[in-house]
Amino acid sequence: MPNKLPDGFRYAGVASGVKASGKLDLALIATEQDAVAAGVYTTNIVHASSIDWNRDITPTDQFRALVINSGNANACTGQQGESNNRSMAELTAQQIGAQPNQVCVFSTGIIGHQLPMAQIEPGISDVANQLGDSKDHFTTAAEAILTTDQGLKTASRIIKVGDQEISVVGMAKGAGMIGPKMATMLAVVMTDAAIDKSSAQTIIQHAADASFNRVSVEGHMSTNDGLILIASGKSSASIDAGEALNALAGAVEDTCIELARQIPADGEGATHLVEINITGARSDADADKIARAIASSNLVKTAVTGNDPNWGRIVSAAGYCGANFAMSEVALKLNGQTVFEHGQPVDFCEKTVSGMLKDSFDTLIELSVGSGPGNARHWTSDLTTAYVEFNSEYTT
């Protein structure tokens, strides 16, 4: 939970009835006056109407609200999907006294069914009536965006600019269909910093590249992903100077990384959070290819599940990804223990290393492939029977 919420925001969450379980499924984040907002969205050709809607609106300096429904993703394209999305924006705008194009929309949950507007429409009145600025309000909204998540995903940072404090808080959802480029992942980051929409766009794009674009659960890029940064401008701290702007960008990036790591950590059925650190590649792009190949390999993921220090699966995944390197320079550490060096396995006690892997929820794979300048980091989950059970039965 954040220490201090940024000024100028109100939050609410309600159960509209979209989720048959009766859980919270409709969230609203509103600013007290026009605010700056910028976003980054899924690059999937097949995407929800809400993605097109938000892409048209942001970046903006006239943002007023973000409405998010969970339980049904409105992933339907076509007239009905668009019309339902527009209705969500229009109803929200009416409730808060704004124009529809000041309202962004996120939608997450099952794909393939039209939105049940009979629940959504009264739900939007309800949630607008509940708006408030307490931590409880924030938490309720953060809960209402979840689907298969097992817990809240929030993060926050505070930076000092002169005598003033600027607050950055974020909430996210996502546990499955997490691809390497923004999967079924929604995140919103709020700050009271006073920045323009162009700075907001630059900051959030960089933060996405360093965080949400580096996590995966199963590599399936979703239709509905989005990350929005909202800046209320309520802080009087001067943020024009390069240093303060950099500090803000760093705080947003750190918040996003902290949120992003929570996604594979909460990956469906995950028993390990895997961090993959590639160094010494010929370029960052090569390092990234290697990290993604390792993160996407079901054989690596099941080895992690089994606490198996299986260097062969890791090194061979690096080998087929298209990045070039010399085998004789490859070295691998698992949770700090060297298991492979100079292109050869080293003599280590499998039982000891397996025990180390078992005792830690975090698995750190450090692969050095040479002495080049290229680095990359990636986070993923392991692959368990619970994941398979969940995703072969998940139809309602």
Added chain:
Amino acid sequence: MPNKLPDGFRYAGVASGVKASGKLDLALIATEQDAVAAGVYTTNIVHASSIDWNRDITPTDQFRALVINSGNANACTGQQGESNNRSMAELTAQQIGAQPNQVCVFSTGIIGHQLPMAQIEPGISDVANQLGDSKDHFTTAAEAILTTDQGLKTASRIIKVGDQEISVVGMAKGAGMIGPKMATMLAVVMTDAAIDKSSAQTIIQHAADASFNRVSVEGHMSTNDGLILIASGKSSASIDAGEALNALAGAVEDTCIELARQIPADGEGATHLVEINITGARSDADADKIARAIASSNLVKTAVTGNDPNWGRIVSAAGYCGANFAMSEVALKLNGQTVFEHGQPVDFCEKTVSGMLKDSFDTLIELSVGSGPGNARHWTSDLTTAYVEFNSEYTT
């Protein structure tokens, strides 16, 4: 089992003791005199010494033998791996009265351990002493190359050229670590056709592209894959003419496709063989991208496991692969039943379609993405809890 073995080959398989289970683990295929051989090998940077060895030797018209050990993949590079591989070729050459560079080597099984030469060395004498040309000998060899496979993988074709028959037979192994580009897959195709080494190379490369390069289990490309075509030249049928050569190429391709399909059908824990047929793409390359994205999606694979007609997961996988298409032209059939058309789900009974999927081991995904000329086919397995259990426990 093949109807008629090609002339000019002898086969054997023994249990050398590499597999602790005592199962057959060493196979030898020898020609009675110098033969033509051509191969296609893994493109993984990280690969076994045997791959380098075979790549140096083939294509050749002085081939005499292929020795294959299973149970331990000799995936180790470096001096010890190379030396062990050379020993396998040298010992085999001694036994059959040939030179080492007339002997190809395949090695499959666990990666990460040096070959136990104390078992392999006497095993090579044994297996050479067992050589014979009966169907039993062929079957024993085909059994000795298996690792986690649940059954023999063989296929055969006969073509008529004038009054003569030419026989094509193949054996393969592979059930896990099957990537889209030749994973832990070994296959050998034998024919008595009289062709030169350049024709053999062309034929086997085309056959690989249409077959083994289109199957996947989990998309992890292995270190040891190879496909070798051996032509004994014992048939007196004239194969110089274009038509006869095309018929032979077709027979080799069909044999390879039949072998290749058996791999995901026997995928570790598989309960469905999934055939993905893409049509109407802007190019074959685009169609191929789409097919591979669908085949690699754990969400698609688990939906198939659960007999879930989940068009959303399939269509969204197509959407993120980088191929360009118009959503409004997308249509999807599952086992012949249209579930999505003109970019929209159609009204179908989920229960009925789910029942159809459940009753069939074969799942056919037919996705049309427009009216372009691009097509592609791909085969994969579904993803089950048994796969995960198997691959998180498989350390010995």
